[in-house]
Amino acid sequence: MSKKRLAAQIAREVGTPALVVDLDVVERNIAKAQAYCNAAKIKSRPHIKTHKSAFFAKMQIDSGATGITCQKLGEAEIMAAAGMTDILVTYNLLGEEKVGRLGRLLQTTNVTTVADNPVTISGLPRAAEIGGRTLDVVIECDTGRKRAGVESVGEAIELARVIASTPGLSFAGFVFYPPDQQMSGSQRFLDDALRGVREHGLEPRIVSTGGTPNLSQLGDLKGMTEHRAGTYIFNDRMMMAKGMATLEDCAVTVVTTIVSRAGPERGIMDAGSKTLTSDTGGGLEGFGHVIEYPNIQVAGFAEEHGFLDLSKSNDRPQVGTVMNVIPNHVCVVVNMFDRIVLTRDFEIIGDTPIEARGKII
Amino acid sequence: MSKKRLAAQIAREVGTPALVVDLDVVERNIAKAQAYCNAAKIKSRPHIKTHKSAFFAKMQIDSGATGITCQKLGEAEIMAAAGMTDILVTYNLLGEEKVGRLGRLLQTTNVTTVADNPVTISGLPRAAEIGGRTLDVVIECDTGRKRAGVESVGEAIELARVIASTPGLSFAGFVFYPPDQQMSGSQRFLDDALRGVREHGLEPRIVSTGGTPNLSQLGDLKGMTEHRAGTYIFNDRMMMAKGMATLEDCAVTVVTTIVSRAGPERGIMDAGSKTLTSDTGGGLEGFGHVIEYPNIQVAGFAEEHGFLDLSKSNDRPQVGTVMNVIPNHVCVVVNMFDRIVLTRDFEIIGDTPIEARGKII
Numbered sequence: 001m002s003k004k005r006l007a008a009q010i011a012r013e014v015g016t017p018a019l020v021v022d023l024d025v026v027e028r029n030i031a032k033a034q035a036y037c038n039a040a041k042i043k044s045r046p047h048i049k050t051h052k053s054a055f056f057a058k059m060q061i062d063s064g065a066t067g068i069t070c071q072k073l074g075e076a077e078i079m080a081a082a083g084m085t086d087i088l089v090t091y092n093l094l095g096e097e098k099v100g101r102l103g104r105l106l107q108t109t110n111v112t113t114v115a116d117n118p119v120t121i122s123g124l125p126r127a128a129e130i131g132g133r134t135l136d137v138v139i140e141c142d143t144g145r146k147r148a149g150v151e152s153v154g155e156a157i158e159l160a161r162v163i164a165s166t167p168g169l170s171f172a173g174f175v176f177y178p179p180d181q182q183m184s185g186s187q188r189f190l191d192d193a194l195r196g197v198r199e200h201g202l203e204p205r206i207v208s209t210g211g212t213p214n215l216s217q218l219g220d221l222k223g224m225t226e227h228r229a230g231t232y233i234f235n236d237r238m239m240m241a242k243g244m245a246t247l248e249d250c251a252v253t254v255v256t257t258i259v260s261r262a263g264p265e266r267g268i269m270d271a272g273s274k275t276l277t278s279d280t281g282g283g284l285e286g287f288g289h290v291i292e293y294p295n296i297q298v299a300g301f302a303e304e305h306g307f308l309d310l311s312k313s314n315d316r317p318q319v320g321t322v323m324n325v326i327p328n329h330v331c332v333v334v335n336m337f338d339r340i341v342l343t344r345d346f347e348i349i350g351d352t353p354i355e356a357r358g359k360i361i
Numbered sequence: 362m363s364k365k366r367l368a369a370q371i372a373r374e375v376g377t378p379a380l381v382v383d384l385d386v387v388e389r390n391i392a393k394a395q396a397y398c399n400a401a402k403i404k405s406r407p408h409i410k411t412h413k414s415a416f417f418a419k420m421q422i423d424s425g426a427t428g429i430t431c432q433k434l435g436e437a438e439i440m441a442a443a444g445m446t447d448i449l450v451t452y453n454l455l456g457e458e459k460v461g462r463l464g465r466l467l468q469t470t471n472v473t474t475v476a477d478n479p480v481t482i483s484g485l486p487r488a489a490e491i492g493g494r495t496l497d498v499v500i501e502c503d504t505g506r507k508r509a510g511v512e513s514v515g516e517a518i519e520l521a522r523v524i525a526s527t528p529g530l531s532f533a534g535f536v537f538y539p540p541d542q543q544m545s546g547s548q549r550f551l552d553d554a555l556r557g558v559r560e561h562g563l564e565p566r567i568v569s570t571g572g573t574p575n576l577s578q579l580g581d582l583k584g585m586t587e588h589r590a591g592t593y594i595f596n597d598r599m600m601m602a603k604g605m606a607t608l609e610d611c612a613v614t615v616v617t618t619i620v621s622r623a624g625p626e627r628g629i630m631d632a633g634s635k636t637l638t639s640d641t642g643g644g645l646e647g648f649g650h651v652i653e654y655p656n657i658q659v660a661g662f663a664e665e666h667g668f669l670d671l672s673k674s675n676d677r678p679q680v681g682t683v684m685n686v687i688p689n690h691v692c693v694v695v696n697m698f699d700r701i702v703l704t705r706d707f708e709i710i711g712d713t714p715i716e717a718r719g720k721i722i
Contacts (some may be wrong), residue, residue, distance in 0.1 A: 015458040049664060071665045091631075091665065092620040094681060097376040116567045116621050119680040140621075148621040148629050149664055259453040260477050260501075260509040266508055270452075274696050275721050278639040302508055303692055304411060304432045304452065304721065319480040320455060331664060335635050338719055357719075358699055360636050361376040361663065 003324060004292065006346040007255045011322045013348070016257040017271040019326075019337040023344045025251035026059065026233060033215055034342040036066045040219030043071050045088060045208065047230030050331045052339065052356035054082030056233060069210075069228040071100055074359030080109040082355065088112045088208070090140065090175055090215035090228070092120040092148065099123045101103035103130025112136040112206065114175050116150050121162055121169070128168030129245060130333040136172035137163045138206055141193070143186040158336045164202055171197070173204030176221070180213040180242065183220040190223055213244050221292075228354055236330035237289050238281035242351045252340075253324035254333065255289065256306065266316055271325065273301035275336055281328030297326065364602070364685060365653065367707040368616045373681045374709070375617040378632040379697040381685075384705045387420065387594060394576055394593045395425045401580030404428050406449060406569065408591030411692045413717035414701065415443030417594060421576035428471075430571075430589040435460055435720030441470040443716065449569070451472045451501065451589070453481040460484045466492025470648055475536050478508050482523055489529030497533035498524045499567055502554070504547040514550055518557035521581040524565055534565030537582070541574040541603065542717065544581040548698040551584055574605050575683065586593070597691035598650050599642035613654065614685035615694065615700075617667065619678045628669035628678055632686065634662035636697055642689030649686040654678060659686065 010018050037044040046060045047069040055078055067086030070076040076087045093102050093113055103175060106127060115121045115137055120246075128135040139159050143151030150156050156174065160352055162170040178186040190207065195307055197204065208235050209221055210228040212235075218227055229239070234252040235245035254276060260268040276288055278301060287298040287306070295313035298306055305323075310316050317323060327333040334340065342350045365612055371379050374489040375434055379460055398405040407421045408430040431437040437448050438717040454463050467488060476482045476498055483688055489496040500520050503510030511517050512543075517535065535554060539547040553566065558565065570582055571589040573596075579588055592599070595613040596606035615637060621629040637649055639662060648667070656674035656697030659667055667686075671677050678684060688694040696719065697703065700712045 011456055012458055015462075016456070017721055043481070092680075094620060095372055095377070097373055101376075116623075117680045120620070142623070146627065148623065148666060151624060152444060194439060233556060259481070262477075262503070262507070263512060264510065266507065271721075273638070273640060273693055274719075277634070278641065279634060280639065280691075296418060303696075305509060307508070319453075319478045332634055332639075335664075336721070358635075358697060359513070360378055360632075360697070 003346060006348070007219065007322045007324055008118060009348065010174045010255045010341060011257055011309050012225050014341055017151060017256045017275045018341055019252065019334065020255050020341045020343055025249065026056070027208070028236065029233050029249060029251060030060055033229055036215045036218050037227060039161045040062070041287070042218060042224055043226035044224045044315050045228050045234065047071070047210065047228045047319060048075060048079060048356065050230040050233055051354070052333060053351040054079065057082065057084060060233070061070045066226070072359055072361065073098055073105070074361050075356040077101070077105055077112065078356040080105055088109045088228070090114050092116060094120045094123050098132060099127045102129040106131025106133060106135060111330040112172055114138050114142040114147055115159060115163070118159070118162060121159065121166060121286040124298070130220070134170045135168060137207070138173045138175045140175045143176060143189050144182070145177055147177065153192040153196060153208055154202055156193045160197045160202055161200055163249060164200070173206035175208045177210040178214060178221065179203045180211060181217050183217060186221055190221065213237060213242050216244070223262050224320055229265055231331060234330045234334070237284055237328045238325050241281065241284055250326045251336060252330050252334065253326055256323055256325055258319050258321045258323070261319050264309045265309065266295070267310050269306040269308060269323070270302045270304065274303045275304060275333070276301065276325065277329070277336065279329040279332050284328050288327055290316070291324040293323065293325065364707060365467050367704060367709070368683045370709065371616045371702060375702055377616050377683065379616045379637045379702055380695065381616050381702045381704055382595065384703055385564065387417070388611065390594050390596065390612060391421055392425045392609060394590055397576045397579045398588060399425070403579060403585055404587035406587045408432070408571065408595065409436060409440060409717065411591040411594055412695060413715045413720070414713055415440065415716055416713040418443065418445060419595070427587070428674060433720055433722065434459055434466070436717040437472065438462065438466055439717040441466055441718060442508050447471045448588070451475050453477060454466060455484045460488045461491060463489040466493060467492025467496060469709055473499060473533055474522060475499050475501040476524070477501040479520070479523060482520065482527060485530040486527055490501045491547045495531045496529060497531050499534045499569065500654065501536045502550060504537060505543070506538055514553040514557060518552045521558045521563055522561055525561070532563050534567035536569045536570070538571040539575060541572060541580065542578050544578060547582055551582065555584060568660055574603050577605070592692060595691045597642070598645055598687050598689045600698050601604050602642065602645055608652070613695065614687055615692050617684055617686055619680050619682045619684070622680050626670065626672045627655070628671050630667040630684065631665065632667045633665045635664045636694070637662065637667060637686065637688055638690070638693045638697065640690040640693050646691050649688055652685040652687065654684065663714045665667045
């Protein structure tokens with residue numbers, strides 16, 4: 001069977017738009033990332049935000065990952081219920097609703113959480129109290145992305161001291177998300193932070209880095225203990241643009257059908273912004289890569305329609321044509337679906353729920 | 362209670378990010394749209410893609426709507442199960458999976474569907490056969506938006522003839538989505554199409570227009586029988602930008618918490634692209650309007666973080682501050698949530714499921 005015939009079968013049996021994964025590619029991607037980690041002698045703690053599914057988390061653990069990373073507490077609750085025992089939540093959890101849930105999760109699961117500010121830290125002892133054990137807290141550090149995290153070594157050291165002196169909490173280390181393949185700034189930050197906390201008798205157990213692009217530079221940050229990569233398991237157009245993946249490394253496609261031909265230079269598919277999302281993948285041209293028609297541009301969306309610019313493609317789909325589209329950013333697209341179709345060797349072998357889809361709370 | 366205290370209560374009891382609706386505003390918005398329809402003596406057939414919820418569809422029907430519009434068949438199935446009896450699906454349904462489901466839906470529900478091409482029409486008799494009754498088909502016409510729909514009167518007339526001569530199908534009329542408040546092109550198209558089909562002895566039962574902005578011009582298209590508006594029930598930043606709504610007309614907010622203060626000019630909230638989506642609302646600056654801090658710009662997203670530019674706001678939120686954000690495009694944001702919190706007079710009065718969330722198939 002070919003990819004084209006598989007897509008036609010999916011359209012017939014599942015209906016389009018459908019989210020489809022090639023398990024052979026997934027296994028190859030997981031093995032490659034694990035090999036990077038093994039070579040650098042660091043632990044792999046994949047970020048499950050990409051697949052949001054117990055099925056794939058178990059594949060990662062079975063291949064050598066020593067734990068998982070979640071972004072939202074709701075994801076961690078789902079993964080704990082599915083049997084994950086070592087979970088890092090890389091998110092400031094605050095407010096009594098979150099703290100209460102974190103405490104209840106801590107009763108059954110080894111959870112580590114992050115903080116980048118004193119307000120977050122001040123709420124966490126209540127979670128430890130509910131959980132009935134010490135809560136490990138790592139400090140999130142921002143070395144250039146301008147996202148979450150303390151931006152100065154001084155703040156990092158100060159927060160480490162606050163955590164260490166707070167009953168119920170244990171200072172567990174640092175979390176970084178270094179700008180892609182630029183470890184030097186993070187190295188200076190880490191070296192200074194390590195020196196600082198050691199002066200106060202504190203020793204980090206975890207020094208974590210993140211990002212799929214950084215897999216190729218694992219070990220360059222001296223002192224790191226584990227890595228959080230997410231997108232690598234599926235890959236997408238963004239990873240191709242960064243040179244981290246080829247077309248053959250992309251495991252997930254959205255199978256769509258042309259439902260209206262519109263004008264001669266236009267085509268319309270049944271996947272719009274409620275399927276492929278408006279994520280530009282960091283400024284890519286178009287909203288997806290059509291495998292069967294690589295010169296077609298996914299030019300724009302209505303909510304349930306994708307508008308195709310056919311002008312640069314000699315080969316043009318007709319109404320009823322079924323195609324595979326690689327998303328710009330796979331993590332946000334997986335989150336739009338309740339289930340994912342599992343395939344191997346161009347055969348459907350089943351499907352699996354995306355249990356943590358929409359777990360934004 | 363104030364909006365601020367309500368938001369704090371929601372954060373405590375529901376957790377953030379939360380999707381929250383003010384039912385007083387909803388009722389006002391529905392009444393206003395229905396009054397427009399009544400004044401123009403045309404039927405209201407609201408598009409449920411905005412709320413995707415039986416609760417709000419019933420409010421619309423109870424206020425005078427004579428049926429509903431769905432974009433995807435999955436939405437129509439949910440709405441039929443919830444008791445809706447007159448459903449227009451404004452989408453080319455094709456392929457045996459869709460045709461089979463349409464036929465089964467037709468067994469219990471009065472469904473009208475659209476076509477803008479012969480391939481779609483050729484599949485529909487099978488749905489009528491499964492449904493055990495004639496299927497009403499309207500022709501989708503594009504008078505300038507460059508979306509789905511035939512672009513010439515000649516095609517419209519030809520498709521009407523094909524439908525009328527196809528066993529099991531009945532030609533039911535025309536569907537337009539006129540460019541905002543520009544009815545003249547649609548009027549010429551409709552007049553010519555009416556003349557053309559009447560020459561073949563065909564008479565449309567439905568002439569439908571769409572769009573919230575077109576509510577203020579209802580009746581300007583002579584010959585229309587019903588209108589499909591969606592966003593008006595909740596409104597959003599896009600409708601404000603179009604001059605169709607004020608802040609007071611926006612019924613839905615996302616309640617978020619500041620989880621990291623980051624740098625002095627930056628703030629980070631717990632709603633990112635997996636909550637507010639990357640929809641720019643047709644090119645608006647920023648990704649939402651923060652009611653309590655109108656000078657803050659929602660500058661960008663990670664998946665679970667919203668990055669705020671505080672530089673133009675003298676008043677700045679702190680870690681733990683809870684805020685209400687009006688989305689750029691409410692239809693795609695509602696689709697990210699499983700439930701919506703119902704409020705009235707700044708009190709939580711319950712919640713309701715968004716049953717058709719994610720029904721993209």
